[in-house]
Amino acid sequence: MSIRQTLKLTTGGDLVLLLAMVALTVGGLWSLGWSSPHGALAVIEVEGSPREHLSLRVDRVLSIHTERGTNIVEIRDGRIRMVDASCPNRVCVTQGWIRHRWEEIVCLPHRVTIRIRGLEEEYDAITR
Amino acid sequence: MPSPVESPGDASALSRETLVPLAALTAIAVVVHSAEQILPAPLPGVRLGLANILTLCALDLFGLRAALILTVNRVLLGSLLSGTFLGPAFLLSGAGGIASVLAMGLLYQIRTPGGRRPFSLVGLSLTGAFVHNLAQLSVVHLLFVRHPEVFFLLPLMAGAAAATGLFNGLVALPLAAHLRLLLAKPVGS
Structure with a gap:
């Protein structure tokens, strides 16, 4: 099965999940200020x-x-x-x-x- | 686990058509899981969780119960092989594995009003990876590190889960489709 055929089997729900997790990562890291990791x-x-x-x-x-x-x-x-x-x-x-x-x-x-x-x-x- | 050969009338037993391929998937999962411990992690603290590919196949082909059996056996056998049985790594591995299978099984049951699955194995894989990390973090918080700062790691873990879940899902999707065709063929053809 080619990559293209595989991708055809994925759904819009998959994409929503992926984007939600990426958003959680970016938003979380940004709000925690990991660019300058402070001690707790x-x-x-x-x-x-x-x-x-x-x-x-x-x-x-x-x-x-x-x-x-x-x-x-x-x-x-x-x-x-x-x-x-x-x-x-x-x-x-x-x-x-x-x-x-x-x-x-x-x-x-x-x-x-x-x-x-x-x-x-x-x-x-x-x-x- | 009851043997289906001795109790063919037992409705809780797996059929032989399921048991044999499931045993093979479990064996491969144990090997993949063990091999991954030896190989260096792509990033410190991040593992691909390649054994989840086999869990996804079992879930897709044989259902939640088979996937759960695979995971429990994989964790038990894997910990015996690596000598971590009943240790902290075993607890983390078991909690993460079982939580992620249950979450994936739940997601697999969902149908849209049209009767279609809103998520493919890729979606299940993403969710499984995230829930796996979340469960491990919760166990770490409950048993080892009792201050809530451990959950600051959650965004990092979500990012790692997005990457590893996507990879595993994109491997499992064609693999499960291929195995389904293979298993549908009569033996010997």
């Missing part, structure tokens, strides 16, 4: 162990108290930054906003780290 979650670690898991979709300001000092983080518009820190040089504050999985903010004097945890870790769970 900020994880704040103190001395290497996770202290807070914060959704980047909820705007808030939070103080992180450690035995070495205090850091203030802010989440706004899906981004997170260190607003202030009680350390002398405040390198972490100058790092500004982060939102992507590959970015992180480190406050060395207080042993505080902000990482973005995103969707990509889940890929490994969905094979086969």
Whole structure:
């Protein structure tokens, strides 16, 4: 059976389904903004162990108290930054906003780290 | 599964005319399914799901029950061959396979007022691929990754399903038509 004969056997319903799925893909990717894949979650670690898991979709300001000092983080518009820190040089504050999985903010004097945890870790769970 | 030879009066049994080709389709599906695990994926995380071609043929030639039997056996035998029986991959494979067969079977029953099928095997294949992914994502969400962000993958999966479903459907459509002619011929001719 040639390709042309095969295509003749397909129906208008098939085409509608195909177009609906393509539309779902394009619309979905566009609305999720995959062109700049943002992380979904900020994880704040103190001395290497996770202290807070914060959704980047909820705007808030939070103080992180450690035995070495205090850091203030802010989440706004899906981004997170260190607003202030009680350390002398405040390198972490100058790092500004982060939102992507590959970015992180480190406050060395207080042993505080902000990482973005995103969707990509889940890929490994969905094979086969 | 009851043997049709021992219980010819059993209405739930498949006829021998169905059982033999269905067993062959199942065997091919297991091989295709296993071979696909070894071959590299076209994109990371995306598989063609070529075994669905055999499921589509079984559905078209012998109906939903035969297609369901093929899928369950394919998942069981495939997992025994690859050593993933009762593992997470087995759960995902089973959930995706069974959900997609049921969806395709349902779609196959639909008739327009004129008595025609609104969807060919290509439409069934597209739906099957999408439902397969959707079921797997749901299982992943329920069992492994408990936060709803996994459903952000849905658009990507719809895109992958559109491509793989279209490919498989366009293979299954002429194949099923050819098999139908072949099976209609008397043996030996």
